[in-house]
Amino acid sequence: MAQGAGPTRDDLYVPDRFEMLRDVGSGALRSIVTPVQDTLLEIDMHFSDMRAARRGALMILRGETGAGKSTFLDTLGLFRSGLVTERIPASDGVAEALQEKPQSEGPRVVVLEGREALGEASTEYVEAAMHAINSFVRSDSGRESLIVWPANTDDLATLLVDKAQKIGGEALFGVGEPVTRFTGPGKSQFIGIAERTVGALNEGASLAALGISDADAEALTENASTIGRFLALVRKSLIRNGARVRSLLAAEQFRLWTLVIAGNEPEGDVAALTRGGHAYADVDRLMTATNANIVADLKRNPDELGILGTVLDAKIIHVDIMTALAVARHFGDAFLHEEMSLLGMSTSADPKAVSRLQSGELGLLLSGSSLGVRKVGGKAGSNTLAAFEGLAQIASKKDGLLNRAIGTGLQDVGLIDSFSTERELGTDYKYYSDLYCERVEGPIRLEMMWRKSTGRAEIANYVLTKLGKYGKAIGLLT
Known part of the structure; x- marks a missing residue:
């Protein structure tokens, strides 16, 4: 009996969410991820202020769905030596999770996942979470921790700021504006990111070799407001291109x-x-x-x-x-x-x-x-x-x-x-x-x-x- 022949081109891997990239390895990530310098500088400023104040802080990161907030936060360690990212999933209570965190040995970002819209975070929930965050960043365990709450809507960002200021005052945010605006990579970088993503995850394949010409790629950028949306459009095009050829094949699937x-x-x-x-x-x-x-x-x-x-x-x-x-x-x-x-x-x-x-x-x-x-x-x-x-x-x-x-x-x-x-x-x-x-x-x-x-x-x-x-x-x- 003949054995399997390994991956075929039906296995093309073009994720548009970072959650699907967490297991690909740091080598592949380094070739894919583009540093967002403005927000990296905001992170640096927060940690400088935290060291001077001897306490942690809260950052509200406002960005559109697909802008790359998760990618940015999860890969901070690629661009800032010694900085680690930890996550508190939506299924875990904020207060309980923070209480269980030991004191960190260096700078740490703690991301509150899955709470990016009002529907996922009620007013009561936000208030309880802010009390827990305020206590944690003032403790020895949280002194070097920057708590980041990603938000996809202005309504949620406004609610978070209101509750945080009432509970922790200006000190909870540290320096700068209470809301950090995250736009992600610019459109001029979309094609390069897509090329590196497709190549790193598909054994060096290029967009052109998969049927997306330079003109096609440029047209896709016009219809994409975020890098996540652009990658989704690229994946859709690749699937459509493959289906186009397969529809021309006879009963045999030629190899x-x-x-x-x-x-x-x-x-x-x-x-x-x-x-x-x-x-x-x-x-x-x-x-x-x-x-x-x-x-x-x-x-x-x-x-x-x-x-x-x-x-x-x-x-x-x-x-x-x-x-x-x-x-x-x-x-x-x-x-x-x-x-x-x-x-x-x-x-x-x-x-x-x-x-x-x-x-x-x-x-x-x-x-x-x-x-x-x-x-x-x-x-x-x-x-x-x-x-x-x-x-x-x-x-x-x-x-x-x-x-x-x-x-x-x-x-x-x-x-x-x-x-x-x-x-x-x-x-x-x-x-x-x-x-x-x-x-x-x-x-x-x-x-x-x-x-x-x-x-x-x-x-x-x-x-x-x-x-x-x-x-x-x-x-x-x-």
Whole structure:
């Protein structure tokens, strides 16, 4: 039974709320989050005043839904060393939660979550909470704590100020205005944030490669008043783009993986044209890696090509020559072995073919594993190189024999359930895939790039040509 094939492009992750980002890791957050300098300076001023007064304080943070208040507050530690953010969820009582907080060892922001509108915080609730906050910030436990109450409406902000001033007076707010206005990142930053968010959470994918051109992105900013709204519009566009292509597909959900097998072992060139641990084809890099005629043709509709690469789960995978030779010897049929014998090549069975298939890039991806850090193998000896030149010679005239050997090997080790060679796409545009592999999770079409030697430009040209043909087959490209 074949195993899972890992994430597909249906798994695109574009959250518009920070709550969904809390588990992605600080590395990804650093690449996504943009510091809001004005509000950071307000935070700095509060803590300077708190240290001088030897007591904590309250900040009312007024901003629209989706402006990025949660993102800003949760990531303060990325921009201010030693500052930690803690949260009191809406399900917890403010007084009880504050009473349980120990004295902090450094500056601390305590965020009152889920209380951003009047409907979530009644007058009585606000008054009781203010009494608890006033007591806490005057205690030893709260002396270095800035309590932040986010508010989405002016009505709530006004109520909070009124109750706070009656209970704690001006001292509860410290310096500055009682309400801090938070506008979040400016519109000029929206596209950059979206690019970094999509890239960080989707293995380096770009907006352009997912069908959102620069002009499309600019148009979306005009309809978005906040960064949260902009990210929601981006996600909607990506879903619509993907659905557009999927609606053009026939009954089969095409998946296009290109195998590069060449005597000069171009693993580095393959890596340079892909992104992430699942070897996704990077259309932007492909388009800039070659000046072949196919690029000029495809530039007429680059957005459609980007969407196509996404929905097709397009991958570029390196297969080393030792694996290719072992598979040909061990799984090749009588016809292939006859061709090999005519060239003086060995046709003795090679038991290592099984482990080489399973541990190579293709085997890892078919089994649902990530490639991780790609390791550079040892250089092949002269005998191995000479033997592979024989395979390349066979591939130039009868590549179907070699493709069949690979299919047989994949089936034998359980990475696929069955296969056929030269399988039609089944659309009005007549085109045949080198190897059609059937699996429980759905078929994968392998295109086999056999070469004595190759490089980045030739690989890019080959993959773009295949993408173009598949695009024509489903009616997306003309």
